[in-house]
Amino acid sequence: MLIYVLRRILYTIPIAMGVSMVCFALIHIAPGDPLNAIIPEGASPERVAQIRTAYGFDRPLPVQYLKWLGHVAQGDFGESIMTQRPVMSEVLPALVNTLTLASAAVLFGFMLGCVSGVVSGYLMGKPADRIVTAASIAGVSIPHYWLGMVLMVIFAVNLNLLPATGMGEGGSGTFGFGWDSLQYLILPALTLAVIPAGIIARSVRGTVAEVRQQDFMQTLQAKGLPGRRIFVHVVKNALPAVLAVMGLQLAQLLGGSILVETVFSWPGTGFLLNNAIFTRDLPVLQGTILVLAMFFVLINLVVDVVQTAVDPRIKRA
Numbered sequence: 001m002l003i004y005v006l007r008r009i010l011y012t013i014p015i016a017m018g019v020s021m022v023c024f025a026l027i028h029i030a031p032g033d034p035l036n037a038i039i040p041e042g043a044s045p046e047r048v049a050q051i052r053t054a055y056g057f058d059r060p061l062p063v064q065y066l067k068w069l070g071h072v073a074q075g076d077f078g079e080s081i082m083t084q085r086p087v088m089s090e091v092l093p094a095l096v097n098t099l100t101l102a103s104a105a106v107l108f109g110f111m112l113g114c115v116s117g118v119v120s121g122y123l124m125g126k127p128a129d130r131i132v133t134a135a136s137i138a139g140v141s142i143p144h145y146w147l148g149m150v151l152m153v154i155f156a157v158n159l160n161l162l163p164a165t166g167m168g169e170g171g172s173g174t175f176g177f178g179w180d181s182l183q184y185l186i187l188p189a190l191t192l193a194v195i196p197a198g199i200i201a202r203s204v205r206g207t208v209a210e211v212r213q214q215d216f217m218q219t220l221q222a223k224g225l226p227g228r229r230i231f232v233h234v235v236k237n238a239l240p241a242v243l244a245v246m247g248l249q250l251a252q253l254l255g256g257s258i259l260v261e262t263v264f265s266w267p268g269t270g271f272l273l274n275n276a277i278f279t280r281d282l283p284v285l286q287g288t289i290l291v292l293a294m295f296f297v298l299i300n301l302v303v304d305v306v307q308t309a310v311d312p313r314i315k316r317a
Contacts, residue, residue: 117204
């Protein structure tokens, strides 16, 4: 087990290096000069040259990358062009908020998807299976932002049951676990949970149906094992695939919630990315993308390790 984990960590290092190269290159291949946002209008060529030198843009790209990577390795992502604050002081609070939202969405989607997927897998071909299948396809197909606006109109405007935007009273950016904060989490979490619920339900349905058709399940039934014990064996054999899907959905929601966070004004990384794009705050944009990409790599590593702990056959593959 330890050797497998160390091997997975070694595989992660070149992936992380490749991600950092892509994040660095994105800023330089984007249209326009990255320094346009801070160069004063009508600045003299000498002043422009001074600014480019101050930000290191006068050096070759490989030198810029190595210098930037060295600062990143020390936790220094530079300063925001708009706020003049360290990038990490902008990214970390937003990342915590996004993790809160994504975790709630994945938890809700996991519970709903697993229950409906197991029911569908046990009742294949019956009306319940058709209903779950249709709901799963609809959930995966519905655009996030459209569903968010519909839920906002129904529950915040028409019924006045839940707040429409923000994360707390008076635009507070601090999340607690009382009702005052949880009520702001419900609508965006439900909006984000629809796609994971649909994907997990389809995955669980297929896995449960496949496990139930295997020879060892027929043997357990022939021996007269109670249905409750057989159900435990089905869940145990389906768990590795479900964990993989759940981990990937959590990682995807970290970077894929930009539209939902913008619709609900949730101060997470998606909201931060949206503002950075429109203000061309490239250090914040670069730092946020890199942090999210690293989290995606880390979550995949954790999922691989957890899968191996649950199903030892993986490390022998």
